[in-house]
Amino acid sequence: MSTRSIAKRDFLDVRRARLVWGPVVLYTLFMLLFFWGQSSAENPDFYAIVWSLLGLGGALVIPLIALVAAYLSVAGERESGSIKFTLSAPVKRSSVIFGKLISRTAIVVAGILVAFVVGTVAGIVLVPDMTFEWGDYLVFIAVTLLYALAYVSVAVGISAATGSRSRAIGGSIGFFFLFNLVWNFLPVQPTEMLRFLLEQLGRDPDNYQNLLEFVFSISPTGAYLNSTKLFMSDEFLELVGTAGRTADPFYIQGWFMLVILAFWVVAPLAVGFWRFNNAQLG
Numbered sequence: 431m432s433t434r435s436i437a438k439r440d441f442l443d444v445r446r447a448r449l450v451w452g453p454v455v456l457y458t459l460f461m462l463l464f465f466w467g468q469s470s471a472e473n474p475d476f477y478a479i480v481w482s483l484l485g486l487g488g489a490l491v492i493p494l495i496a497l498v499a500a501y502l503s504v505a506g507e508r509e510s511g512s513i514k515f516t517l518s519a520p521v522k523r524s525s526v527i528f529g530k531l532i533s534r535t536a537i538v539v540a541g542i543l544v545a546f547v548v549g550t551v552a553g554i555v556l557v558p559d560m561t562f563e564w565g566d567y568l569v570f571i572a573v574t575l576l577y578a579l580a581y582v583s584v585a586v587g588i589s590a591a592t593g594s595r596s597r598a599i600g601g602s603i604g605f606f607f608l609f610n611l612v613w614n615f616l617p618v619q620p621t622e623m624l625r626f627l628l629e630q631l632g633r634d635p636d637n638y639q640n641l642l643e644f645v646f647s648i649s650p651t652g653a654y655l656n657s658t659k660l661f662m663s664d665e666f667l668e669l670v671g672t673a674g675r676t677a678d679p680f681y682i683q684g685w686f687m688l689v690i691l692a693f694w695v696v697a698p699l700a701v702g703f704w705r706f707n708n709a710q711l712g
């Protein structure tokens with residue numbers, strides 16, 4: 431059995447799961463809500479909608495879509511024992527991991543693209559006076575899909591590294607809580623703790639702002655939020671106070687956020703494969 435066969439079988443098994451498509455419906459509703467909110471504006475702002483989709487919609491809902499779709503991809507079969515039947519085909523364990531990654535990514539990407547199609551059509555109808563910046567919009571969609579892929583990889587990695595459903599869901603919730611809510615949104619986020627420490631040491635704030643920005647961007651959500659320099663207008667970023675500078679070091683520039691997201695695609699999958707490849711499956 432090949433990677434392609436596993437991916438195809440897994441895709442057919444989970445494509446109709448309500449638990450998978452529920453968050454996709456939620457993201458679609460967010461898009462409709464944000465476009466509807468601009469329908470009564472005197473001067474509808476395209477970038478304001480993208481900003482809302484990036485923050486409240488993307489940063490919170492996209493991880494849920496990916497984690498829900500993939501957290502049981504391997505752990506579910508390990509707990510039920512069906513993984514032994516799969517591996518008796520014979521098939522390499524690496525094919526199981528990559529097959530699951532491909533199938534779950536396909537499901538998540540399909541769902542997100544459906545949401546974008548529905549939301550975009552609604553936006554054109556509801557806000558006919560708004561000018562769509564199609565080039566920037568397509569870049570935003572591409573970065574969103576990369577962000578979703580990173581979280582799918584995290585979920586598959588966690589699932590491959592654990593041997594039960596409870597551990598897989600616990601690991602996924604823990605990752606979401608730490609690297610999404612705590613890291614980027616709560617008052618106890620690492621950047622604020624580091625800021626407090628540096629202030630107590632009497633450091634000049636101008637000397638560590640770039641460091642704080644980088645620490646914020648280490649998480650997949652932080653990198654996604656700071657990728658705005660790739661597709662948002664300079665005028666809008668200046669308005670919200672997040673405009674970049676030509677003198678910014680490379681590690682906080684927009685393109686480097688893609689490198690961080692790529693890291694989150696590769697690293698969790700590598701750890702999960704290492705654990706799965708050395709596991710005694712009975």
